[in-house]
Every structure is written in C-alpha cells, then in structure tokens.
Amino acid sequence: MTALNPRTIVGARSVPLERTPQRLDPLGAQSAWLLVPLLGAVAVVYAVFSTFRHAGQVRDLALALIAIGVLLLAVIVASIRTHPGFAPFGRWSHFSVIGVALTAGCLFTASVWGRNERIQDDWGQIAVALLLVAMPLYRPIGEVAGSAVVSALVVGGLAAAQHSIVIANNPVVYATVAATPILALAAGGAGYAWTLTGETLRWREVAREGQSRLEGELRQAAGRMIAQERMTALNTEAVPFLTALVRAGTVTAEDIEHARTISDRLRGMSVRAVDRTWLEETVDLALAPRLVNPGPPSSDGPNAHVDDPYRLERVLNADQRAIVGALIATVAARPGLDATSLRVTASDPARPTFLLEADIDEPRAELRRELLPLVSSLNSVAVEATMRVRAGQVAVRFAYPEGGHLDRGARRR
The missing domain is CATH 3.30.565 (Heat Shock Protein 90)
Known part of the structure; x- marks a missing residue:
C-alpha cells in the first residue's frame, strides 16, 4: 500500500459518462422506470389483439403464439434490466431487448406470410417502437437511433416483400408504413431525452457557478469554526491551568508535563481541524x-x-x-x-x-x-x-x- x-x-475523476438521463440524473431516471413495464404491457396487449384480428389470415397459429411469447420475453427482460436495482442499463442489454422484440415481429410476419391483407395493423412495428420510446432514458441517443434505423429497415423490408396486400401500391409505400412508427416514436423519445439531459447539464453549470461563489464564504465559516473550537479548548483547559499556576506561585514537574500535554493537544487540534x-x-x-x-x-x-x-x-x-x-x-x-x-x-x-x-x-x-x-x-x-x-x-x-x-x-x- x-x-x-x-x-x-x-484518471478517476476523468472517467467519461454517457450522455444519458440515467448517467447524469440517476435518481430522476429511476422514477421513470415504471414507464418501461407499462409500455411493454401495452405492446403485449396490442400483439394479442392484433393476432386475434388476423385470425383469418394466420397461416401458422403456433408461430403466431410463439411470436407473442418472444415479445413477452423481451418485455420481461427490459423491465428487469432497467429496474433501479440492476443499474446501469448497458449497451448489450439495449441491443438484446430490441433484437428480441424485432425477432418477435418477424415471427408474426412469418405466421401470416402470403395471407396478410394490410400492413398498418401488424403489431411488429408497434411493439418495437413502444420499447424504443424508453431506451433514450438509458442509452445514448446515437445508439438508440442506430437501433431504430436497423429495426425500421428490417420491418420495412419485410413489408415491401409481401405480395398479399389487398391495397395494391408501390412496395416503398408498404415499407414506409411499417417503418414510420418505429422512427417516429424513437425520435420522440430521443427528443425528450435530449431536452432532459440538456437541462440537467445546464443546471449543473449553474450549480458549479454557485458553488464557486460560495467557496470563499465557506472557507471563512470554516476558519471561524476552527477558531471557536480552539477558543473553547483554551477556555476549558489552558486558562484554568494557567490560573491555578498563578495562584500556586510555583511550577512543579507535574505542571510542566501538564502544560506539555495541553500544548500538544491544542496543536493537534489545529492540525486536524485544518486537515479534516x-x-x-x-x-x-x-x-x-x-x-x-x-x-x-x-x-x-x-x-x-x-x-x-x-x-x-x-x-x-x-x-x-x-x-x-x-x-x-x-x-x-x-x-x-x-x-x-x-x-x-x-x-x-x-x-x-x-x-x-x-x-x-x-x-x-x-x-x-x-x-x-x-x-x-x-x-x-x-x-x-x-x-x-x-x-x-x-x-x-x-x-x-x-x-x-x-x-x-x-x-x-
């Protein structure tokens, strides 16, 4: 040692922190945790409802049910990993949650492939979008934007490749309809997180300026406290000792040792008060x-x-x-x-x-x-x-x- x-x-004070609400305002981000399971629950409920509405279009019911189960898994993992007890929510947790949710959406698309009549009522893009809304609270905006773009490309590509849609149109339109919810909700969550982190950083700057202005006053207050402590020690130890010494009119070996003890004590008190x-x-x-x-x-x-x-x-x-x-x-x-x-x-x-x-x-x-x-x-x-x-x-x-x-x-x- x-x-x-x-x-x-x-090195310790220079450890870079990700520009996220979770890193810059951890207690504030913890208060928003309930948003994740709520959005996840909405995604699962909508998936069940959408699957029911697609009853006549489902080609493989088992695959459709597996898709709902995979989505439920993604929601559970997201709810657990974003819980305050498991902070921080890391990069690979983010990619895993969105990847599993995207897989669930792809499985649903596969279950209705060749029979799907409309893109807009599919639940894959909605489920992924709902989970992406909360991600900017925990992960950097650029990282979330990357996940959103990849998810939009996958979902949009699958939509463009379908040929059973009853409303005939350009495949680009199908891709746009499927990708828009993902990009829109991810952008909304990113915008909120950007504003929140910006306000947090501005508040920090104000706090630092206030702290700098108060440093002088705090030093003066600390000096007064140290002086008061020394004065109290003098009044309770040194002054009574000197008064008794004057009254006695003589100095003994015990008095010399007592004086040395008081001196060491006062000196040590001053040093420790300054070094506290x-x-x-x-x-x-x-x-x-x-x-x-x-x-x-x-x-x-x-x-x-x-x-x-x-x-x-x-x-x-x-x-x-x-x-x-x-x-x-x-x-x-x-x-x-x-x-x-x-x-x-x-x-x-x-x-x-x-x-x-x-x-x-x-x-x-x-x-x-x-x-x-x-x-x-x-x-x-x-x-x-x-x-x-x-x-x-x-x-x-x-x-x-x-x-x-x-x-x-x-x-x-």
Missing part, C-alpha cells in the same frame, strides 16, 4: 443530531467513524460525492441506527474502495427499499456498488471498476 497517486485522482476531510465532515454532520454530545469528532484524535489514511475520497467527483453524501445521510437518519457503529473505511490506493458499515435494527426489506436507489445511483456514475443487509447489519461497498480509467502505474503498486 502506498499513498494515492495524483494521476489516479485525475470532506468525508469526515459529511459523516460528522450526518451523525451530529444522533449523538448527545458529539463535540468536534476529529479534534481529539482520529475520527472514530472514518478510516481514510490515504485520503482516497479525493478520487470522488462532484456527482459521486453528492450520492455518497446522500447515502451517508440516509443511513444516519434511520431510526434503528446505532450511531456509534457507523463507519466508512477507504482502502487500496491502486483501486480506491470504500466500505460503509452500520448496525441498524430495522426490517431487511425496508432497509433495502430505502438504500437501493442510492446504491443503484452509484452504479450509474461509473462506480461498482453492492449492498449487503443481514442480521441487523448494513454494508455498502463501492469502488472503481477493474480495468477502468485509473492510472496503471498506481495499480501495479
């Missing part, structure tokens, strides 16, 4: 309402709740700090928490890893419901986070992923 390499800090880290401040502020006489936790020895000798907290960027702070505050606010048990440990400078542990006497399901959104949010901002809840104990571990963007030299150390 060695000190944290500055290049590791730069963001993580220590966050934990101390969160626990302050729970402790009867919290005092300045880091002014008289190491912080009892934070073990970060290498100051690994420096690798956390603004988004990650916001989520970690919310996680600590949420744990500290739980009514069943044993405040003395909360501890945050940071280890491994090569791959900064953090472990939050606490004893909380509450039902396991309730704790998971409260903490899971924050753990999922950490997974959405380039951190691997896991949670374990058992026997009244909660442990949340989060670290930068193996093979990420951290400095390789630091890893070898």
Whole structure:
C-alpha cells in the first residue's frame, strides 16, 4: 500500500459518462422506470389483439403464439434490466431487448406470410417502437437511433416483400408504413431525452457557478469554526491551568508535563481541524443530531467513524460525492441506527474502495427499499456498488471498476 497517486485522482475523476438521463440524473431516471413495464404491457396487449384480428389470415397459429411469447420475453427482460436495482442499463442489454422484440415481429410476419391483407395493423412495428420510446432514458441517443434505423429497415423490408396486400401500391409505400412508427416514436423519445439531459447539464453549470461563489464564504465559516473550537479548548483547559499556576506561585514537574500535554493537544487540534476531510465532515454532520454530545469528532484524535489514511475520497467527483453524501445521510437518519457503529473505511490506493458499515435494527426489506436507489445511483456514475443487509447489519461497498480509467502505474503498486 502506498499513498494515492495524483494521476489516479485525475484518471478517476476523468472517467467519461454517457450522455444519458440515467448517467447524469440517476435518481430522476429511476422514477421513470415504471414507464418501461407499462409500455411493454401495452405492446403485449396490442400483439394479442392484433393476432386475434388476423385470425383469418394466420397461416401458422403456433408461430403466431410463439411470436407473442418472444415479445413477452423481451418485455420481461427490459423491465428487469432497467429496474433501479440492476443499474446501469448497458449497451448489450439495449441491443438484446430490441433484437428480441424485432425477432418477435418477424415471427408474426412469418405466421401470416402470403395471407396478410394490410400492413398498418401488424403489431411488429408497434411493439418495437413502444420499447424504443424508453431506451433514450438509458442509452445514448446515437445508439438508440442506430437501433431504430436497423429495426425500421428490417420491418420495412419485410413489408415491401409481401405480395398479399389487398391495397395494391408501390412496395416503398408498404415499407414506409411499417417503418414510420418505429422512427417516429424513437425520435420522440430521443427528443425528450435530449431536452432532459440538456437541462440537467445546464443546471449543473449553474450549480458549479454557485458553488464557486460560495467557496470563499465557506472557507471563512470554516476558519471561524476552527477558531471557536480552539477558543473553547483554551477556555476549558489552558486558562484554568494557567490560573491555578498563578495562584500556586510555583511550577512543579507535574505542571510542566501538564502544560506539555495541553500544548500538544491544542496543536493537534489545529492540525486536524485544518486537515479534516470532506468525508469526515459529511459523516460528522450526518451523525451530529444522533449523538448527545458529539463535540468536534476529529479534534481529539482520529475520527472514530472514518478510516481514510490515504485520503482516497479525493478520487470522488462532484456527482459521486453528492450520492455518497446522500447515502451517508440516509443511513444516519434511520431510526434503528446505532450511531456509534457507523463507519466508512477507504482502502487500496491502486483501486480506491470504500466500505460503509452500520448496525441498524430495522426490517431487511425496508432497509433495502430505502438504500437501493442510492446504491443503484452509484452504479450509474461509473462506480461498482453492492449492498449487503443481514442480521441487523448494513454494508455498502463501492469502488472503481477493474480495468477502468485509473492510472496503471498506481495499480501495479
């Protein structure tokens, strides 16, 4: 173990995030999760209804039923993988869901091939389009556009190749009718996601400007707090000692040792107050309402709740700090928490890893419901986070992923 390499800090804070609502506003994207199963349910219901309407045109009923089953599989997978508990929703999950839904549509087309009378009431293009509407919330717009174009080409090509349509027209018209719902709904979802991410990025810039303006005031406030702590220590320790010394009129060996102890204590208090880290401040502020006489936790020895000798907290960027702070505050606010048990440990400078542990006497399901959104949010901002809840104990571990963007030299150390 060695000190944290500055290049590791730069590498960790420079991990690129995809421009998606899930990455830029993970908690907001979680609130929209219900949209996925709802749209999926609409797609399945419409598929069943459309298949029923095509009863006289179905050439292979078993294939038509298999198509509905495959679509249901795509909806289930999409609903599970986009759930906040499984964040983030990755590229291959996106391609798998749309690919399976597209396969389902192709199977339905095959089941009515040679007997299909109209393109516009087929359910394949509608089902794929409904699933594509929600994808821009989780995946980059360019990636979703690529899926939409490929799906439109496949569905449009199959429509153009059919020769049983009762309304005779150019095959290009058939292809256009089939492809339009996919392209239109995908474009609508992409437009919404583009606006949402744009507003989020603008809000971040405003927040950063506000934070910059407040930095000076915060430094002054911190200086006043440190001065107040030192003054309190002087009034409670140094002044009574000096007063007693003046009254006694003599200086003994014990007085010299006592003076040295007070001096070391005041010096250590000043150093620790100046060096107090963001993580220590966050934990101390969160626990302050729970402790009867919290005092300045880091002014008289190491912080009892934070073990970060290498100051690994420096690798956390603004988004990650916001989520970690919310996680600590949420744990500290739980009514069943044993405040003395909360501890945050940071280890491994090569791959900064953090472990939050606490004893909380509450039902396991309730704790998971409260903490899971924050753990999922950490997974959405380039951190691997896991949670374990058992026997009244909660442990949340989060670290930068193996093979990420951290400095390789630091890893070898």
